[in-house]
Amino acid sequence: MNLEEIKELIQLVIDTGIAELEVTRGEDTVRIRRNSPVAAQEIVVPAPTVAAQPAPVATPTEEAPEPEDENVQYVKSPIVGTFYEAPSPDAAPFVRVGDHVTPGQVLCIIESMKLMNEIEAEISGTIVGKLVENGRPIEYGEALFSINTD
């Protein structure tokens, strides 16, 4: 499976709005999962035919099902940097899925130019989704958590 074919599959997912697609051809498998509002950026291809370096993966790790719910709001990154779920590598994460959070509570750290920026919740609610994995590069406006507001 080459990059062109994978791009066509990605476009198919976007155009049709389906949530997940898995295609196997021979020994190659590609799974594309779409999560609004985070558009899939780059896909890691396990096939040995791809010469380019794999780009950061946009698929989430631990994640609760996301209801199409008006009560659900997204915590979006206000800066560019690297996402850290805990205050230090050995410490427990600031929050987990299922935790209740209040305004001002620290949810994560985005590191930018060696500065650790604490990202605080602005609303009261329950974390229903942690949308990015630890150590992931983050761009401006990227969704970090989904919160079911009180």
Next chain:
Amino acid sequence: MFRKVLIANRGEIALRVICACKELGIPTVAVYSEADRDSLHVRFADEAICIGPAKSNLSYLDVPAVISAAEITNADAIHPGYGFLSENAEFAEVCETSGVTFIGPPSAVTRLMGFKQHARESMEQAGVPILPGSKGILKSADEALGIAGDIGYPVLFKAAAGGGGRGMRVVREASELPGLLRQAQAEAAASFSCADIYLEKFVVAPRHIEFQVLADKHGNVEVLGERECSIQRRHQKLIEESPSPAVTPALRRSISARLVRALNAVGYTNAGTVEFVMDDKGDLYFIEVNARIQVEHPVTEFVSGVDLVKGQIMVAAGARIAEVIRGPVELKGHALECRINAEHPETFRPSPGRITGLNIPGGIGVRVDTAAYQDGMIPPYYDSLVAKLITHGRDRAESIARMNRALEMFVIEGIRTSIPLHRRILAHPKFLAGDINTHFLEQTDILTPAATEEDAG
């Protein structure tokens, strides 16, 4: 050579840098504001990072956002384009301390060139002609009156720490000098936090002539001829050309030699443009150094055959000028550029919006640098440049003929553009004769309603 280049800019110049990187085999990172999500530079870069909302100061001018984007993508070089952070010495410094190569002059040199008085002094020491004026910052109105009396009116007050017309006042006679000095100082303090003013002879109806330079990190400086940018409106260039109809080969040689000396002395590296005014006697006087690649660089690329942006990247990575420019610089033929802006051709009101129809002209001697595309949006948040149309011919007449033909075949629908204005300028007998200066539009009838009624379409 660099592992990865991040382009800290948008629009056509971001695309231009991406082109050079592709030719050099260097992967690219685009940064973009939310308003530029669907733009061409995002599409054609290998990676793209959203760095902020639409407003420039929260995105393209946000130094931590740009540097962080370089960090998370592992870019080892940043090309700043023009405008935005390209002449921001602090940004260049942050790049240096972050271990990212800034593709431009060293921050100390950019800072030095930004202080107009220092730049004047450096040039004068190397024998580059500067306008008669104060030796340094003016200490008093009396000092100014003395100097003005010596060099003759009119004179011009200019801010030492900034430009863009702020802190500038034209003084036509001694009686108005003290009051205008106070005004200039107040405006400079408000705009640049520095009330320092210096004084220069004011050239009435000057020609704007600028020289393109490229220097490596090994002390080699090359001058690639000059451009004339006299056709302006409110200090914004509309049309540029090379060579200037007013510069003789002897003058070109003389200025070029002095510029090499001057730029060597200040340790200049990478691309830059040295601006001059020419008075009605044909004498050139140094104004300032623009320590960046400029909008109108394609004009020089056409006549010299040198890819200036590739050159910037190569010298920033340590290449010598001899690798970038094989052999002596030969300037061939004549080139013209029209800056096509998204604005009403008569009212000059900005015309952002969606491009519903686009036909880009081509053919021999025609180049178009643009980030516009069919169904693309011209957002209202940034400058109004839609496209640069550049033509080249064996002489000025041919490049003008090609420009006319290309303008006629350049279709941009859905927004208003300055194309009708460019066509009127190129048809004017004074322009055709090369009899131009920076007051060209005011001195001709091109902007008057009668002349503009014919192309109300």
